[in-house]
Amino acid sequence: MRVLVIGAGVGGLAIANGLLGKGHHVQIFEHADALRTTGAGITVWSNGTAALRGLGVDIEPAGHRLHSLRSVTESGRLLWEADLGEVTERLGSPTVQIPRRELIAEMAAALPPGVLHFGRRCVGVTEHPDHVVVEFADGSSATGDLLIGADGQRSVVRREVLGGEPARPTGWASWQGLTRSDLPLAHGHQTLNIAGRYAHCGLIPTGGGLLHWWFDMLWKDGDPVLSVAELRRIFRGWPDPVEALLASVTDDDLGFFPHIRHKVPQVWGGPRSTLLGDAVHAMPPAVAQAANQTLEDAWLLTQFLSVVDRDPAELLRAYEQERRPRALKVSRTAALTSAQRSTPLQRLAKFPRWLATRSQVASLRSGSDVLRLARPSVQAA
Template structure:
């Protein structure tokens, strides 16, 4: 195996996950983050069975730090039960649990698992140049870094994607979320059940996150130029919704409220150049409707680690093979998220279909069942090119 100098741009979930995987494989990894410290913003992350399985393969166990979810319940805005999924059954069938964890905690645990000299803060990537035998990353402070390979994990506004792939930026979907992560005395915060409530033109959800923390969100149609609602305005919009919606909104303030518009990327056929590739939101940003964005990022990191575990010379064939494997499944999940976001009154994750839906779109789960991915990784080496 050839040891590579790998430059990872972005110290979010994807950048830290791939760094853990590649350090474990013996590569020399450096992670560059534009912020001055690890980012602690965001609310909770639902790490489904595919995500926890990927993390385990990367050497990270989040179960002690998060809240295992045992059921998923969906109601209409009038309180009628739509469906309920037994996540214990999913855990048993797929071999990994669903865990809710604060985003900041997941980031901290991924970072703590890395050697101290891997992370570099205050380094904003402004350009990437590939050469036949190396790649150079330029930073806003005038410095640069040289490596054998660059991985763009720099989110929906990825500079790496812009320079090596091009194309249009992520586009808004017409929806947005108002969300938070707060301490709560509500019974739902002490349980193990996700509650989703769907109306014709609005949606909300509540997820226990452990230690009395409750992750909550409110989704509404929104486009650029529309006002960003306050808690008082959310109380008016969601007045009369099933409990504990009104009780929750009565307990939070504008200081607890985070806002983000939903966006979606066109997923390109090729994700990089001869010495570059992408993962996570840099390549397939999607609406949060099926809570799979972070999980798909973790699957990217896991699969790319597998392909780069045995590099012999030119990495390009391995990069293109990784992209060929990931693109069809990431694209299916992105499409499902977009469809679910647009049809909020008809959620897709029915009880009978949920375990199969998750398993058939997961490379990690496919490996567990001995399917195509395992054969691809253990037989003949992939060839250059994208079909």
């Protein structure tokens, strides 16, 4: 089939790799003039690495494997620590941290020439019984058998096909960066999460001395976007190495994004279209699953479109019906986790390591189609 993909982000590149591997003719149309390499790091959990492997993409050589996940309070009290090595053994696929730009580059490099088209902003979609037409801002158009909207939280495809309300803000925002660091944490394999009363912080080694760091705080439209100097004041006295990190970065290192959440619809497209990723289920980063759920979408949609003797509309609706329960579950968990971040920390009990590890395994399994339906094999560390 001729498949048109709108958006050359994580989802668009992932589904293109999957469908090309199944013999489909795929064209990706991106509104920007080049691949978008902004953003910091992405934690690709066991479900995400399994999905990528199923799509024919191996990011482990370019990524950094994580061995443990540790959470403490702003006073330094240990809440829990999960053994990600054991999670890998139980689920059959590792957790890898990778710069977003590297993930994009790895997936783009796997595509044959002529698949990517830049400077093509989608402005209209017209579906017919046996084909779909996409119109672009430059006056050109493209015709295909199927259309996949992978164009993010402000998806034009979603607006054109489904209408409805845009994603809503959650009342939180992140200040984050990806910087080279001499801090010991940057050269290890342990993620550190720090939970405060009104703020959260995370530090994740990303390989090669790079450290992905983020600060989450309550924020609503109209509130100021804080500077590094203001972050230093707010997070003074937090556990090591927060103050040392903030002393080493500048405003030029600082990225900012408000958290949002989409209502996940029952149906994700029309007779010749569907959606994946943030276009259909944008969610706050509280459980670090947004990119992983996008990869899950791409993997499952590839499986359904491997069937060649069924009506395309039936395949698209079957994909959505199969995928929606787990995408919705993860979206709700992310929203609930974000909302509960103001829970007084004295109510949070310490979890033993075995229970934290088991909880991590259960959480990843419950929100994953690829771990439920596939049997990925563990690669050597």
